[in-house]
Amino acid sequence: MTGDTAKLPHVRCPSCGGKAFARSTGKHSLTYREAYYHCRNPDxxxxxxxxxxxxxxxxxxxxxxxxxxxxxxxTWRNAANDRAANDDGADGNPEEPAAGTVTDS
Structure with missing residues (x-):
């Protein structure tokens, strides 16, 4: 295996929806990276x-x-892609998350 795959996010398989894990990484640049994933579907x-x-x-x-x-x-407000209702605060205006509160899933 190449690269540090332990730090890559888990994703869903686009075919079956099962969990997939990173097997290796490649094609790195300062702003671009590719990760090779394998589906873990038990079927x-x-x-x-x-x-x-x-x-x-x-x-x-x-x-x-x-x-x-x-x-x-x-800005954070302009970076949101969907402008979903759950992005807005109690007053209906978007709120930027406090530093250190955003977690990786």
């Missing part, structure tokens, strides 16, 4: 697929910016 789905991860925008600029990784800047 032996066997699907293998590639997931691409890419940094696409900045929501809070770095204190140590790199000229090699200049991403477009957007």
């Amino acid at each position: 032996a789905c066997g699907h293998q697929f590639v997931v691409a991860m890419e940094a696409i925008r900045t929501t809070r600029p770095s204190r140590f910016p790199s000229p090699r990784a200049m991403l477009p800047i957007s």
Whole structure:
């Protein structure tokens, strides 16, 4: 195996919906990474697929910016894709999450 697959997120198999795990990683750049996943469905789905991860925008600029990784800047409010009702606070306006409260699933 290549890369550190233990830190990659778990995803669902696009074929059967079962849990899939990262087998290896490849094609790295400063803002792009591919991970090769294998389905763990106990009914032996066997699907293998590639997931691409890419940094696409900045929501809070770095204190140590790199000229090699200049991403477009957007606010947290503009970064939300779906503007779902659960994104809004009690007053109906979106609230930015407090620092340290966002967890990885």
